[in-house]
Amino acid sequence: MSNYNLVVTLGFGSLLAFFLFFVFYKVIRWGGKMSALATAALMLLIYVPLSVTHWVGIDVFAIHFAFFMMIPYGLGIITGVHEERRLIEGEEIKRGMHWAPGIIIVFFILLATVDSFIISSATGGLDTGLAKILLPKAASDDIGSNISSQFTGAVSNDLQNKEKNFDTYVLQLQKQRERGWRVSGGWDRSPMLNTSTNFNLIVKDRSGNAISDADVTAEFRRTSDMSYDQLFKLVETDKDNNAGKYSVPVSLPLKGCWSMKILVTKGEDIHEIKGQTEVSYINDGKLVTPECAEGEPDVEQKRLR
Structure with a gap:
């Protein structure tokens, strides 16, 4: 997994979590809570062995784990509320999803993207072209051909x-x-x-x-x-x-x-x-x-x- 861009692995995994949830919820017709539980369990079964065999670092593991668990949890809450309203009103709710849950989903997608970019920049450094745009010009020319935005690691005698x-x-x-x-x-x-x-x-x-x-x-x-x-x-x-x-x-x-x-x-x-x-x-x-x-x-x- 260390050979892949963090944005790719996190984005693909998040989309997989969405897909698995709706398979359980729409195709198999399980309830929202059961679909969320099954999705979370399956994501753990897929991700944990991969992360152990291709260990990158605890920070990368933590952000994947958090989002792979938050997605089914959030979808379970949203669909659970929908099911409760349907039971209370005694009929199928024809109106689509409320705008508030949609904003929450968009927020977490943006958060995942930003966090992935930050971790990728810290571990691998910015792309040379992007670094020239985002980073300030070097105060001196004694740092080599390009500015390095990569985190060099903890000092050896810390x-x-x-x-x-x-x-x-x-x-x-x-x-x-x-x-x-x-x-x-x-x-x-x-x-x-x-x-x-x-x-x-x-x-x-x-x-x-x-x-x-x-x-x-x-x-x-x-x-x-x-x-x-x-x-x-x-x-x-x-x-x-x-x-x-x-x-x-x-x-x-x-x-x-x-x-x-x-x-x-x-x-x-x-x-x-x-x-x-x-x-x-x-x-x-x-x-x-x-x-x-x-x-x-x-x-x-x-x-x-």
Whole structure:
């Protein structure tokens, strides 16, 4: 189901619910309440197995479930009132459906369409042509060829929403501060767009002794579009002199601000650093270096150039 547009699946399912209800109500001649119950049960039997085997997310499941249940429920109420009036008046009601239920039905159809559009835009982003019409022009040109309207997902260390890992994270942070490792270094030169530049780090302990044979990684993240995120493994250099130096050539595909996460692991000891770096570019023969906005400090916050 994830391969289909949300508007299509929700619209087709809603029409199927309408169709099944009127088959039960008009063809089989069941009462309104029984038709509503049968329609809801059948929709659940169809949708739940499909949603489990083609899971997209709880938000997509919730909107389908809500509308597939509301449609037979609303139709059951409308036809039930119609049947009660017929019993009270003792004859068939020749007048069509009252305008008030019709407005309710139209309202829910519009609500389903709008909600589907919002969820589709959040999960897959707007169509390029539609984005140019609806979205404002970018304040800067360091975001790539097009504005991304896609939700990039929760941040990886959003530990407030991961209660099971929070205590472990706090303990690790406390041990890191007590350990007192020092990580320094940066770029050989100012990083340029699509240009390989060495990224170097020097790792020392509290006493200033070099830390060798460690596993050092640097992850460069693009906040606007996580598809550009890149992970690099640094290789220890000058190993014979036990200098604790690590290096890797890095080429980043977009200009502007990148966030970083550096992990130094040796045995069971883990040292984490977060930071930011700016990728420069040439515009009309001039070097342009967009400035990063200041982020909130977390573990250790550094700006590397």
